[in-house]
Amino acid sequence: MSVFVFIIIIVALVTFGEVASKRVAARPPTPVEPGRDAEVERLREHVALLASQVDRLTEEQRFMTRLLEGAAPASRAPSDESRPEGRPDSRLRGPN
Secondary structure, eight states, X not given: OHHHHXXXXXXXXXXXXXXXXXXXXXXOOOOOOTTOHHHHXXXXXXXXXXXXXXXXXXXXXXXXXXXXXXXXXXXXXXXXXXXXXXXXXXXXXXXX
């Protein structure tokens, strides 16, 4: 269940980002004060770097989700048919 909540949060953040970027693109750019061109360029580089890191994290999240979905059936306790007759599953016993 927590995977689904996490996916919903990611989708909400991506949607919010899309809406915010469209609003920013619709506004006319504000003029830059003279002498601050280098600072603005440095900020643009940082934003581009941050966007690439977010893309990388998103890909890692997708990869981990696929791994967890693939590992879920294998992590279940074995069925009664797979255990030898008369031997209870040792994982079901409490601590001794």
